[in-house]
Amino acid sequence: MQFYGHIINGEEVPSLDGATMPDIDPYTREPWATIACGGKADADRAVAAAREAFDHGPWPRMGFEKRQQLMHRLADLMEEHRDELAMADTRDMAKPITQAQHDVTRSILNVRFFADHARQSTSDTYPMDSGHHAYSRWEPVGVAVAISPWNFPLMLGTWKVMPALAWGNTVVWKPAEDTPVSATILGRLAIEAGFPPGVLNIVHGYGPDSAGSALTENPDVDRITFTGESGTGKIISGVAARNLTPVSLELGGKGANIIFDDADLDNAVHWAVEAIFRNAGQVCLAGSRLYVQSGIFDEFMTRYKAAAEALVIGDPKDPATQFSPALASEEHFTKVAGYLGTESLGGGRILTGGLGEGWGVRPTIITDAPADARVIKEEIFGPVTVATRFDTEAEAVALANDTRYGLNAMVFTENLSRAHRAAARLKAGTVWVNCFFIRDLRAPFGGVGDSGVGREGGNFSREFFTEPKAVVMQIDQEG
Ligand code: NAD
Numbered sequence: 001m002q003f004y005g006h007i008i009n010g011e012e013v014p015s016l017d018g019a020t021m022p023d024i025d026p027y028t029r030e031p032w033a034t035i036a037c038g039g040k041a042d043a044d045r046a047v048a049a050a051r052e053a054f055d056h057g058p059w060p061r062m063g064f065e066k067r068q069q070l071m072h073r074l075a076d077l078m079e080e081h082r083d084e085l086a087m088a089d090t091r092d093m094a095k096p097i098t099q100a101q102h103d104v105t106r107s108i109l110n111v112r113f114f115a116d117h118a119r120q121s122t123s124d125t126y127p128m129d130s131g132h133h134a135y136s137r138w139e140p141v142g143v144a145v146a147i148s149p150w151n152f153p154l155m156l157g158t159w160k161v162m163p164a165l166a167w168g169n170t171v172v173w174k175p176a177e178d179t180p181v182s183a184t185i186l187g188r189l190a191i192e193a194g195f196p197p198g199v200l201n202i203v204h205g206y207g208p209d210s211a212g213s214a215l216t217e218n219p220d221v222d223r224i225t226f227t228g229e230s231g232t233g234k235i236i237s238g239v240a241a242r243n244l245t246p247v248s249l250e251l252g253g254k255g256a257n258i259i260f261d262d263a264d265l266d267n268a269v270h271w272a273v274e275a276i277f278r279n280a281g282q283v284c285l286a287g288s289r290l291y292v293q294s295g296i297f298d299e300f301m302t303r304y305k306a307a308a309e310a311l312v313i314g315d316p317k318d319p320a321t322q323f324s325p326a327l328a329s330e331e332h333f334t335k336v337a338g339y340l341g342t343e344s345l346g347g348g349r350i351l352t353g354g355l356g357e358g359w360g361v362r363p364t365i366i367t368d369a370p371a372d373a374r375v376i377k378e379e380i381f382g383p384v385t386v387a388t389r390f391d392t393e394a395e396a397v398a399l400a401n402d403t404r405y406g407l408n409a410m411v412f413t414e415n416l417s418r419a420h421r422a423a424a425r426l427k428a429g430t431v432w433v434n435c436f437f438i439r440d441l442r443a444p445f446g447g448v449g450d451s452g453v454g455r456e457g458g459n460f461s462r463e464f465f466t467e468p469k470a471v472v473m474q475i476d477q478e479g
Contacts, residue, residue: 004180005036006204007187009049010197016041021204023180026326026333026359027094027316035180038205043172043214046201050143050170051220053198060140060168064119067166071115073193074186078108081189087317088181089153093328094359096321099279103155110158113441117458118166133473138466140168142222145215147207147236149228150176150328151282151381157183160225163461165200169223172201174212176228178329180204207232219243223465226250227284230379230405230450237453248454248464250284250446252379253407256400257287257436258422260393261295263412264434265303271436272385273307275410277363278437280324281383282332284451285408287436289376290387291396297389301367304387305352308363313356326359327382333359336382339375340364346373348386371402379405393418401427406448410436429455 004023005012014020015036022031036042054060059067078085085107086100095103126134144164148156157175164171175183187202205211216224216239226236227250240247257275259268275287292300314321327333337355338344346369353364364384369375375386390396400409408430411422423431429447432438439445442458454464 001031001034003034003036004184004204006038006042006046007184007191007200007202008042008046009201010191010195012184012188015039016045021177023092024178024329025091025094026328026330029330029358032091033181035204038203038211040211040214042205043174043203043211044218046172046203047143047145047215047218047220049198050172050201053196054140054142054170057170057196057198059170059196059199067168068115068119070193070195071111071162071166074190074195075108075111075115077189077193078104078111078186081185082108085154085182085185088185089179090316092153092179092181093150093282094316094324094326095279096316096324098319098321103152107154107158109441110155110162114162114166114461117442118163118462121459121462131475131477133475135471137469137471138167138462139469141465141467142169143220144169144171144223144225144465145218145221146171146173147212147215147224147226147228148173148175150179151279151284153179154182154186156227157186159456160227161200163456164223164225164465167462167465169465170199170201172203172215172221174203174205174215177204177206213239216240217242221245224248225456225464233452246464248456249452250456251407251450251452252381252405253284253286253447253451254289254377254379254403254405255285255287255408255410255428256289256291256403256426257410258396258400258412259290259292259296259300260396260411260413260415260418261293262414263296264414265296265300267434268412269300269303269307271410271412271434272304273311275436276385277308277311277323277383280327280361281385282328282381285430285437286381287410288380288385289400289403290385291390291399292387293396294389294391301351301365301387305365308365309352311363313360313362323363323383324360325356327361330359332381333361336361336380336384339378339380339382339384344374346370346375348373348375351387353383371399377403393422397422397425401425404450407451408432408447
C-alpha cells in the first residue's frame with residue numbers, strides 16, 4: 001500500500017514517532033493507502049520550518065512576480081497530474097470522478113487566480129494638503145495555518161493556502177484525516193516546482209489532541225484559516241484567542257432554496273437537484289431546506305422526485321456515475337443515517353430515498369416536517385432535503401431566515417424586483433438567483449451567524465493574510 005508522508009521543510013517525511021493511520025476508501029470500505037499520522041511534535045516541527053522560511057528564507061522577499069511564476073509552475077504540474085489528483089479525492093471520499101475532476105480544475109484556478117491577484121494588486125495613496133505623502137502597503141503576516149475539511153479536499157485546501165502564499169506568507173496546512181492523499185501529492189508537486197523549503201508544509205493527523213489542536217495552540221502562528229464544523233470553529237476561535245491569533249472561519253450551513261411559482265421550472269429543478277445531491281449533499285452550501293410556493297408545489301415535487309430518482313448511482317471511479325454510492329466515512333454515514341429516524345423527522349415523511357448499500361444514503365426528499373424538526377434545524381451534511389410549502393414572499397424569507405446558520409440561499413423567480421428584494425432580505429453570505437454554486441473568486445465568500453467569521457476571496461483574502469501598513473512621508477516644500 002502506498003505511503004503518503006508529511007511535507008515539512010521541502011521534504012516528504014514520516015511522523016517523528018513513526019505513527020501512521022489507514023486511509024479508508026468508503027466505497028470498498030477497505031484501506032487503500034497508509035498516511036503519516038502527526039502529533040504535536042510534527043505540528044511544531046512544521047511551524048518551526050515555516051517560521052524559519054518566513055523570517056530568513058527567500059519567499060517573502062522574492063517579490064510578487066517570482067512567486068507568481070512559481071505558483072503558475074505548480075499549477076502547470078497540477079494540470080499534468082490532474083488524473084492522479086482527482087482519483088485521490090475519489091478514493092478518499094467516494095466522490096464521483098467527474099466531480100473530482102471538476103474540483104481539480106477549480107483547485108488549479110485557485111493557484112493561478114491568487115498568484116495573479118496578488119501580482120496585480122494595487123495599494124492606496126492618500127493625498128495630503130500638509131506637505132506630506134501617505135500610502136498603504138500590504139505586508140505578509142508570517143506563518144499561516146490552514147485547516148480544512150474532507151468534502152472538497154484539494155479545492156478547499158488550495159482556496160486557503162494559495163492566497164496566503166501569494167501574499168508572501170509561509171504555510172502549514174492540515175488536511176482532514178479522511179482525505180489526506182491529494183494534499184501530499186500537491187506538496188510533492190510544490191517541491192518539484194521549486195518552492196523553497198519551509199514555504200508550504202503539510203501535516204497529517206487528527207484534530208483534537210493531535211496535529212490540528214497543536215497547530216492552533218502554537219504561538220509562532222500568525223493567522224489561522226479554518227473550514228469545518230461550526231462547533232470546531234468555536235473551539236479553534238477560543239484557543240486562538242489565547243495568543244490573539246486572528247482567525248477566519250468558514251463553517252456549517254443550512255441553505256434555503258426558495259422556488260417561487262413564476263420560476264423557470266426546468267432550471268429550478270436542475271439546480272435544486274445539484275444543490276443537495278451533488279457530492280451527496282456533503283456541501284456546506286447545500287440547499288438542504290427547499291421552500292416551494294403553493295401554486296407549483298405539486299408539479300415541482302413530482303419533477304424533483306423524478307430527477308432525484310434518475311441519478312445514476314455507481315462506482316465512483318466510473319465517469320457515468322452521477323451520485324456517490326457511499327458517504328465519506330463510516331462515522332459520517334452513521335450521523336446522516338441517524339437523521340432518517342422518526343425522532344429527527346419530527347412527523348415528516350420520506351418521499352423518496354433512504355438508506356442505500358454499505359455506507360450509502362440515496363437521494364432523499366422529506367416532506368411535511370414541522371419547522372422545528374431536527375431535519376430542518378440541524379446541518380445533516382448529506383443527500384437529504386426537506387421540502388416545505390409557502391404562500392407569500394414575506395413568509396418564504398421568514399422561513400429561510402429562521403436558522404442559526406447564514407452561509408447561502410437560493411432564489412428562483414423570473415420577477416426581477418422580487419429577486420433583488422429577496423437577495424437583500426435573506427440572511428446569508430451568498431445569495432444565488434436562478435443558479436447555484438457559481439463563484440467569482442474576487443467576490444466575498446463566507447457566512448453570518450454560526451456559518452462563520454470573516455470573508456475570503458480576492459481582496460478579502462488579502463486583508464486576512466496581510467498586515468496593512470501606513471507610510472507617511474514629509475515632502476520638503478523648498479527645492
Ligand atoms: P470538522 O470540523 O470535523 O474538521 C475540519 C478539520 O478540522 C479537519 O481537518 C479536522 O481534523 C480539524 N479539527 C477538528 N477538531 C479540531 C480541533 N479541535 N483543533 C484543530 N483542528 C481540528 O469538519 P468536517 O466534518 O471535516 O467538515 C464538515 C463541516 O465543514 C460541515 O459543517 C461543513 O458545513 C463545513 N464546511 C464549511 C465550508 C464553508 O466554506 N463554510 C466548506 C466546506 C465544509
